Amino acid sequence: MIHVFSTRKDKPHAYGVHKPSDPSPYDNELPYEPIEFAISKDGKSWVSDFDVPDLDGVYCYDAPAVVPATQTDNLTKIGIHDGQQLISSTYEQREMTMSCHVSGMDEADAQLAFDALQRFLVSREGYWIAFSNWPQRMYFVKAKLASPAWTGNDWTVAVTLTDLIGLSRSIGTTLDHVQGFGNNEPFTAGYSFSNNSFTINNLSDVLIDPERRGHPFKMTLSGSGNNTIVANKSTGDSITRKGAWSGKFELDGVNPYLNGNHDGVNTDHGIITLQIGDNQFEVSNFNGSIQFDFPMWWLS
Known part of the structure; x- marks a missing residue:
């Protein structure tokens, strides 16, 4: 905390x-x-x-x-x-x-x-x-x-x-479960998942965009997969990790890692953004859990 x-x-x-x-x-x-x-x-x-x-x-x-x-x-x-x-x-x-x-x-x-x-x-x-x-x-x-x-x-x-x-x-990110008044709050515990279809709620006043806006954003898959695809159906964004893998696959901003090592060569160089409000996600060819870690941004 x-x-x-x-x-x-x-x-x-x-x-x-x-x-x-x-x-x-x-x-x-x-x-x-x-x-x-x-x-x-x-x-x-x-x-x-x-x-x-x-x-x-x-x-x-x-x-x-x-x-x-x-x-x-x-x-x-x-x-x-x-x-x-x-x-x-x-x-x-x-x-x-x-x-x-x-x-x-x-x-x-x-x-x-x-x-x-x-x-x-x-x-x-x-x-x-x-x-x-x-x-x-x-x-x-x-x-x-x-x-x-x-x-x-x-x-x-x-x-x-x-x-x-x-x-x-x-102050803090989705993993800190920060709560407060007047910021489209409170955060919920809905940023870690073990199923392949779920909703991410971006409570910000802006699109979360790690590529063009430089917003901190981290998505971590812990488990194993083969040609794994993570897709935000609401924005049309996706990233594919090609081939078989196991351990921890992480998208930190726009940089992918597998077990702490750079792994861009094994991806399609996709990115993930989050629109304001609900974002519908689907994960294919993966067994394990997925976690999202990012702060919220507000106009005031």
């Missing part, structure tokens, strides 16, 4: 309602509900801002809202046809904004806190970021901090996050 956010029990939180007998002062309480955020290089190992000692007292009070998707269309004029023909369409990078605040420090500590936030978020390389108020999705970003706005020893700062992919991605 992927753990994104802090497991500490004394997380900062907004003022609550207390009985007169409760101890005072109330540690880790704020006049607003802080939004936890976490970052990861690989989408699997995460570091939360609540677990970084240098960020004590630095809180996100405004996370990115639902972000519009930005499309770029490639068009061409054909003869004297009216209008233009759509050749291709891609989602482009977009900008999101989060806002952070530090309070209750002297000026020197507040300066150090800003420096710590910058060191946590600013990187030459892109990375994944997730927010606790929408915890099922992550964005691949680079960050840029504005100059802090000071009020006494307090400061606020706007952080611009450039979403380099232009889509959000599920």
Whole structure:
């Protein structure tokens, strides 16, 4: 299981309602509900801002809202046809904004806190970021901090996050059985099969396309077969593993492997894509189990 956010029990939180007998002062309480955020290089190992000692007292009070998707269309004029023909369409990078605040420090500590936030978020390389108020999705970003706005020893700062992919991605894949609200969820356990006819549900907002879009996708057949064909009847895609084989045949993106060794020479170089929604699969000349491992992608 992927753990994104802090497991500490004394997380900062907004003022609550207390009985007169409760101890005072109330540690880790704020006049607003802080939004936890976490970052990861690989989408699997995460570091939360609540677990970084240098960020004590630095809180996100405004996370990115639902972000519009930005499309770029490639068009061409054909003869004297009216209008233009759509050749291709891609989602482009977009900008999101989060806002952070530090309070209750002297000026020197507040300066150090800003420096710590910058060191946590600013990187030459892109990375994944997730927010606790929408915890099922992550964005691949680079960050840029504005100059802090000071009020006494307090400061606020706007952080611009450039979403380099232009889509959000599920935290985890179909094999992690990630569940959540508001992402066409929950995932079901329906991504491993031992029969030869089944349905794969792509809960994304886009076609899963490992060849043209570079989407992570892994299909693993464990067993044996002879001239095995895996066909997505909904899209017309298929791949054939020619001849007899046994062990583990894997299609990782567009690259086929047999028992860990490159096996493209023994295939028809087919690919598999997944349309939005249901995909009807049929597997021929195979005995064993088949498993699908891929993340979901969403517009927001």
